[in-house]
Amino acid sequence: MTICMNTNCIFVLSSVTYVMKAERLLASAGIYSTPVKTGEVAKVRGCGYGLALNDSGSNMVNCNKAKAIIERNGINILGVTEAKDR
Amino acid sequence: MIYFDNAATGFPKSGRVLAAMTKAYGLCGNPGRSGHAPAIYAAEKLYECRETLAAFFGTAPERVILTPSATIALNMAIKGFAQNKVVTSSVEHNAVFRPLYSMWQRGRADLSFFDAGGTDEQIVQRFTASLEGAYTAVFIHASNVNGRILPLREMVTEAHKSGVTTIIDASQSAGHINLSVKDSGADIICIAGHKGLYGPLGTGAMLINPSFDMFAETIIEGGTGIRSLDSEMPEEYPEHFEAGTMNAPAFAALAEAVRETEEEGLGDDRIFAKLYESLKSMKNVTVHGGPEYGYDKYVPVLLFNIRKRNCDEAMTYLAARGICVRSGFHCAPLAHKALGTENGGIRVSVGRKNTLKEADVLIDEIHRIAKSVS
Numbered sequence A: 001m002t003i004c005m006n007t008n009c010i011f012v013l014s015s016v017t018y019v020m021k022a023e024r025l026l027a028s029a030g031i032y033s034t035p036v037k038t039g040e041v042a043k044v045r046g047c048g049y050g051l052a053l054n055d056s057g058s059n060m061v062n063c064n065k066a067k068a069i070i071e072r073n074g075i076n077i078l079g080v081t082e083a084k085d086r
Numbered sequence B: 001m002i003y004f005d006n007a008a009t010g011f012p013k014s015g016r017v018l019a020a021m022t023k024a025y026g027l028c029g030n031p032g033r034s035g036h037a038p039a040i041y042a043a044e045k046l047y048e049c050r051e052t053l054a055a056f057f058g059t060a061p062e063r064v065i066l067t068p069s070a071t072i073a074l075n076m077a078i079k080g081f082a083q084n085k086v087v088t089s090s091v092e093h094n095a096v097f098r099p100l101y102s103m104w105q106r107g108r109a110d111l112s113f114f115d116a117g118g119t120d121e122q123i124v125q126r127f128t129a130s131l132e133g134a135y136t137a138v139f140i141h142a143s144n145v146n147g148r149i150l151p152l153r154e155m156v157t158e159a160h161k162s163g164v165t166t167i168i169d170a171s172q173s174a175g176h177i178n179l180s181v182k183d184s185g186a187d188i189i190c191i192a193g194h195k196g197l198y199g200p201l202g203t204g205a206m207l208i209n210p211s212f213d214m215f216a217e218t219i220i221e222g223g224t225g226i227r228s229l230d231s232e233m234p235e236e237y238p239e240h241f242e243a244g245t246m247n248a249p250a251f252a253a254l255a256e257a258v259r260e261t262e263e264e265g266l267g268d269d270r271i272f273a274k275l276y277e278s279l280k281s282m283k284n285v286t287v288h289g290g291p292e293y294g295y296d297k298y299v300p301v302l303l304f305n306i307r308k309r310n311c312d313e314a315m316t317y318l319a320a321r322g323i324c325v326r327s328g329f330h331c332a333p334l335a336h337k338a339l340g341t342e343n344g345g346i347r348v349s350v351g352r353k354n355t356l357k358e359a360d361v362l363i364d365e366i367h368r369i370a371k372s373v374s
Helices: A016-028 A039-045 A060-072 B015-027 B037-057 B070-081 B094-105 B120-129 B152-161 B248-264 B270-280 B311-320 B333-339 B356-371
Strands: A009-013 A033-036 A049-053 A077-082 B064-067 B084-089 B109-114 B136-140 B165-169 B188-192 B204-208 B285-288 B301-306 B326-328 B345-349
Touching: A009 A016, A009 A039, A009 A060, A016 A033, A016 A049, A016 A060, A016 B037, A039 A049, A039 A077, A049 A060, A060 A077, B015 B037, B015 B248, B037 B064, B037 B188, B037 B204, B037 B248, B064 B070, B070 B094, B070 B136, B070 B165, B070 B188, B070 B204, B084 B094, B094 B109, B094 B136, B094 B333, B109 B120, B120 B152, B136 B152, B152 B165, B270 B285, B270 B301, B270 B356, B301 B311, B301 B356, B311 B326, B311 B345, B311 B356
Parallel strands: B084 B109, B084 B136, B136 B165, B165 B188
Antiparallel strands: A009 A049, A009 A077, A033 A049, B064 B204, B188 B204, B285 B301, B301 B345, B326 B345
């Protein structure tokens, strides 16, 4: 398993539908996030969407916990990037 | 006005449903096309609809393919998954029959019809007998002509024993009776959003069983907002099937309609029973089919004719008195042939917003027409 090394991670997911699904899964675990369409997401898949952890909850523990929740629910994470332009 | 044409579309739509659509129109951009607030809001509304339908019909949100109608959902399912020998029933609506006929004409499918009349046991027996060598079974859950509900779970079980994929047209049953993709085991169930669920016109869905993993060909390709550099449609559901701008305000309203359906309940048989008992004993009136196997085996749809009266003329007479019913062939020539009503009929379809008082008025007016027959 890849460990998140940044504190403002964005999970790149395969579609906006999965972004919405992951957002709800994380919220139910107390981790709040926002759907984004940033340059980092575009680098990975062309047009696509990502899910950025909100600043208030964004730390390395949450990033790894969020990643585990998303993967446990069968959602494919295409990449994890850092929110540079938020 | 008294409205008994709910099998065509549920009417009236509630204030809640209209308010949800109006609010969404004021806030929605193009869903899944950008990262600004209106685009994200629209994407949220679409996902909310998927979540609501998934919970109501027992599947996963990403397995809810939102479509402009049940007909388009059925075309996607039939042309995407069906091939070789396809088994279908003797009472299909044209939403199933015409796509199958088109595939047959193009040499893409052989069709085998089973008789969907009689008891549940007889239907299952005939269906099972027709499965040999079949690849797909496509059939109606509840007839839009006489309301008969086919024994879905038993038929799906038999189909799966033979390795046959099942595609179900639940346009008439969704919102009237309990229906679950998971519990029925069906591979694909197609629904209309605007009939028994009282959502907006122009809404439907293809509900795919989470355990069904066959790859589908698409019949519509175009922009999806993701993987734009690829020449092919994305493989992920639902975007695999959903090309072009989605009607997010309508689906926001459909989600509200489903929530309202959950709150109000699926309705009861009192009005249906009153109409059936009155019409079947009325002189010069012939009810075709009717709930002869028990009300639990029918959605509230009644087909009848009045002796020596053309069905369109009877409909027009009722319409002039503010009563809405449907006459003709109901886009289901196969069903009319099976019922022996080659000249069509008058269909009364009850919705959960109808009242017993309205049924009394309808019965009185039908009696007036029937009494005038010499």
